[in-house]
Amino acid sequence: MTDFFADISPVKYAPDAPADTLAYRHYNPDEIVAGKRMEDHLRFAVAWWHSFAWPGGDPFGGQTFDRPWFGNTMDLARLKADVAFEMFALLGQPYYCWHDADIRPEGDSFAQSKRNFEEIIDYLGTKMETQGTKLLWGTANLFSHRRFMSGAATNPDPEVFAWSAATVKNCLDATHKLKGENYVLWGGREGYETLLNTDLKRERAQAGRMLQMVVDYKHKIGFKGGILIEPKPQEPTKHQYDYDVATVYGFLKEFGLEGEVQVNIEQGHAILAGHSFEHELATASALGIFGSIDMNRNDYQSGWDTDQFPNTVPEVALAYYEVLKAGGFTTGGTNFDAKLRRQSLDPVDLIAAHVGGMDVCARGFKAAAAMLADGGLEEARAARYAGWDAPQAQTWLQDATLDQIETTVAGGAIDPQPRSGRQEILENYVNRFV
Numbered sequence: 001m002t003d004f005f006a007d008i009s010p011v012k013y014a015p016d017a018p019a020d021t022l023a024y025r026h027y028n029p030d031e032i033v034a035g036k037r038m039e040d041h042l043r044f045a046v047a048w049w050h051s052f053a054w055p056g057g058d059p060f061g062g063q064t065f066d067r068p069w070f071g072n073t074m075d076l077a078r079l080k081a082d083v084a085f086e087m088f089a090l091l092g093q094p095y096y097c098w099h100d101a102d103i104r105p106e107g108d109s110f111a112q113s114k115r116n117f118e119e120i121i122d123y124l125g126t127k128m129e130t131q132g133t134k135l136l137w138g139t140a141n142l143f144s145h146r147r148f149m150s151g152a153a154t155n156p157d158p159e160v161f162a163w164s165a166a167t168v169k170n171c172l173d174a175t176h177k178l179k180g181e182n183y184v185l186w187g188g189r190e191g192y193e194t195l196l197n198t199d200l201k202r203e204r205a206q207a208g209r210m211l212q213m214v215v216d217y218k219h220k221i222g223f224k225g226g227i228l229i230e231p232k233p234q235e236p237t238k239h240q241y242d243y244d245v246a247t248v249y250g251f252l253k254e255f256g257l258e259g260e261v262q263v264n265i266e267q268g269h270a271i272l273a274g275h276s277f278e279h280e281l282a283t284a285s286a287l288g289i290f291g292s293i294d295m296n297r298n299d300y301q302s303g304w305d306t307d308q309f310p311n312t313v314p315e316v317a318l319a320y321y322e323v324l325k326a327g328g329f330t331t332g333g334t335n336f337d338a339k340l341r342r343q344s345l346d347p348v349d350l351i352a353a354h355v356g357g358m359d360v361c362a363r364g365f366k367a368a369a370a371m372l373a374d375g376g377l378e379e380a381r382a383a384r385y386a387g388w389d390a391p392q393a394q395t396w397l398q399d400a401t402l403d404q405i406e407t408t409v410a411g412g413a414i415d416p417q418p419r420s421g422r423q424e425i426l427e428n429y430v431n432r433f434v
C-alpha cells in the first residue's frame with residue numbers, strides 16, 4: 001500500500017450521505033436499469049494518461065502536479081501502477097485504459113522500451129487478476145515523442161512508418177495478453193500542418209495500409225476485441241485525416257474495412273468537428289460502426305480540447321439515448337479521457353472528479369433509459385415519417401423511375417402540405433426527463 005490516498009475510503013452508493021462525504025449519489029452499480037445492472041451498461045473506465053501521467057502543464061506553463069511517481073525509471077512506473085490500482089479499488093469502476101508510453105519508461109532503444117513495456121504489462125496483469133479491474137482498451141502513443149512530429153503511419157519517412165507498425169504490434173500483443181476488450185487507434189499526428197509540403201493522397205494510402213495490417217494481425221493472434229478508430233478533426237495537427245465519424249466511414253469503405261473496424265467517439269472531438277456528441281453517435285449507429293465512447297467535454301468558450309469531466313446531465317442523457325438506441329455497448333464502454341484542472345492538486349481531487357463524472361453519467365443514463373421506455377420521441381419520429389409506410393411511397397424508394405413519379409405528380413394526385421416539426425414540444429418532452 002502507498003500512502004497517496006491515505007485518508008480516503010472506498011466510494012459507495014449512498015444517496016443520502018452528508019454533503020461533504022464522497023459518495024455515489026446516482027451511480028448504483030447493482031441497480032437494474034433497462035434490463036441490466038448499471039455497471040454492465042455503463043462500463044466505466046479510467047484513463048491512465050490523464051490521471052497518472054499528465055503533469056498539469058498548459059501552453060504557458062509546465063508541471064503543477066507533484067506526484068511521487070514522476071520520472072523515467074521502472075521503480076517509479078511500478079509505483080505509478082500501485083497508486084493507479086489503489087484508485088481503482090477506491091472508485092470500484094470495472095475498467096481502465098492505457099497508452100504504452102503512460103505505463104512504461106521510454107528506453108534508449110526500441111528493444112529497451114519493449115522490455116520495459118513487457119515487464120510492466122506483467123505487473124499490471126498480476127494486479128488485474130487480484131483486483132478484478134479489466135482493460136477496456138489499450139493503445140499506442142504515436143504522437144508525443146519527437147520522432148512522430150510528422151506523423152506515424154502517414155509520415156514521409158518510411159522508417160517512422162515501420163517504427164509505428166512495430167509499436168502497434170507490441171501494443172496489440174499486450175492488449176491481447178491482458179484480455180483487453182478493444183484496441184484503439186487515435187491518429188493525433190495523422191494529418192498535416194501545411195499542404196505545401198504534404199502528399200495527401202500518399203499519406204491516406206499509408207494510413208489505409210497500416211490499418212489493414214492491424215486488422216490482419218488481430219486475426220493472426222486471435223484477438224476477439226474491437227479495433228476502434230477515434231475520430232478528431234484537428235489538434236495537435238491542423239487537419240487530421242480521421243476528421244469525424246462520417247469521414248472515418250468513407251476511409252473504411254475505401255480500404256474495405258467497414259466490417260472490421262468501429263469508432264471510439266469522444267464528446268470533445270465531436271464538438272471540435274462542429275457536431276453534437278449525439279450526432280456522431282447516431283451517425284455511427286446508422287453506419288453500423290458504433291464501438292465505444294470517451295466521455296469528456298470541452299470548454300465551449302475556449303474552442304480547444306480541454307478534456308474536462310462531464311457535468312451537464314441533459315447533454316449526457318441525449319448521448320446515452322443514442323447509445324441505448326444503438327443497442328448499448330458490446331465490447332465498448334464509457335472511458336473518462338478527462339483530466340483535472342491544473343490547479344486541482346490534491347489526491348482527493350482525482351477521486352472527486354471521477355465520482356462526479358460517474359454520477360453525471362448515471363443521472364443522464366437513467367434519464368435516457370426512462371425516455372426510451374416512455375417512447376415519446378420514437379412515437380413522434382414514427383408519426384413524422386408515417387407517410388413513407390404507404391405502398392405508393394414505398395415504390396418511390398424501390399423501383400419507380402423519375403418519369404413515372406412525374407406522371408403521378410403532374411396528374412394532380414400529389415399536393416404536399418407543410419407540417420410542424422414540433423421541435424419545442426419535443427424539447428419540452430426531453431426536459432421532463434432530465
Ligand code: XUL
Binds near residue numbers: 230
Ligand atoms: C486525444 C485523445 C486520446 C485518445 C487515445 O485527444 O482523445 O487520448 O483517446 O489516444
Ligand code: CO
Binds near residue numbers: 266
Ligand atoms: Co480520447
